[in-house]
Amino acid sequence: MSILIVGSLAFDDIETPFGRSDNTLGGSSTYIALSSSYFTDKIQMVGVVGSDFGNEHFELLHSRNIDTKGIQVIDEGKTFRWAGRYHYDMNTRDTLDTQLNVFADFDPVVPEQYRDAEFVCLGNIDPELQLKVLDQINKPKLVILDTMNFWIEGKPEELKKTLERVDIFIINDSEARLFSGDPNLVKSARIIRQMGPKTLIIKKGEHGALLFTETGIFSAPAYPLESIYDPTGAGDTFAGGFIGHLSRCETITDTELRRAVLYGSAMASFCVEKFGTDKIAALNLLEIEDRYHSFRELSRIDE
């Protein structure tokens, strides 16, 4: 089934204790699209870049069968840029620089041929833009939304309005506490699910993720990696693996949602092993299945 992905495309300057990488292809929709491209070949991107977004970047996306016709290229404009530095524990980062550039005036236009998309993944952008995208889709089967503390604090009412039309909401633990006003994640989940999304995923970074559905809670472990080189994009890569797996399911059952969380986790665990998109742009299906099964083994108890 087709997945429509909206979000940022960017160039990142990343510093971690293990090195640095400048002018690295990044952005929420880039990570989501690359990650989900291992699960389906019908991926459509909506976004905006400047004329500095070179052919090599489009070619990389095309090499993964990603349809980029929905990416507007602004002549003489510059692509969104972000610079950040991670600390030794990799859980905290400082944003050193943000240049919105062409993203400042982004007005998402969903091409005619994308409007029947069955799966819609709204990456982390202004909730008003996320809603604008939804208004252009005919009848999506499933809408997934990711956001961040910047929008929770800056546009909570707009975010709530958009969430009314969302099926699955992905958020991290500190954002869930901030948005709900409750430090307890179980209570937070109840409060947030009442805003619309029946299914909620709370990501806990190195501690895995919690999936809240109508039937209960699923706790997915994080893969205990020996080396984490760069956490940039891990959350988006999770979302890509998650929606990617769901897009190939005939029916979305609780079991498939649980599996999708593990596929998302597996993809995210690859993402952090190299800088930027280096790792997730060059995976093969066998290693993805291997990693998925390693995740399964992590919490399996034979009866």
Added chain:
Amino acid sequence: MSILIVGSLAFDDIETPFGRSDNTLGGSSTYIALSSSYFTDKIQMVGVVGSDFGNEHFELLHSRNIDTKGIQVIDEGKTFRWAGRYHYDMNTRDTLDTQLNVFADFDPVVPEQYRDAEFVCLGNIDPELQLKVLDQINKPKLVILDTMNFWIEGKPEELKKTLERVDIFIINDSEARLFSGDPNLVKSARIIRQMGPKTLIIKKGEHGALLFTETGIFSAPAYPLESIYDPTGAGDTFAGGFIGHLSRCETITDTELRRAVLYGSAMASFCVEKFGTDKIAALNLLEIEDRYHSFRELSRIDE
């Protein structure tokens, strides 16, 4: 099989955002013994108390079939006291007061009839005392040791010497990083397991626990509780459930170790629901099995 438990017995003054409880029965061995008492009726305690340790406390332990002949009562002495305050997030606490009292001169003597103990659980006390206890046991089948940052920082060499004779070491994540000198838990585990204990459990509080064995890693989820009233003793209660389950296994396989981690987690999840030992002194086997199965469901994916 019999479990010999050594550790502190104490009176605690506990403050949490939900209330306070003074002169509450506590101490590492108290929590371990009560928790493991649901799994076997051959529990022997070695410890020390003052004359303020009343009959009602001994009766509580006896009501759970715990043998207290190894608890020395020091006439006119006072029992170890601890006072602490938990903060809103329940992950950090301040120690307000510590009075070692009779514990200052504790010289553990293992009664003759305890020396054939098959399972030995060395609760968090001075590693030199833990070693002294081991020297008095004939041929234990399994030795489990718990410790804390106080001993890791204060007596690292003594702790390492004791660990050479330990099968299973239980520690929390910050202690593992401190002890190994490595922030990565996978690397920490490798360093610590080289000190002696083939099996290592790293507790991560509200994020569950990791079990490292010769065959791999198991990740146990934490039960997402809506209300945590008092985290005091949760780690000791975990150890009690863990060794309790193992003590009833004919052979200790990797699967039984994984189950034991879930039983430990289940017991710990009860512990925090009330102040002090109130909850774990009054459980029944059915609710323990129910909670164990809830833990299983949390990470289960049907095939």
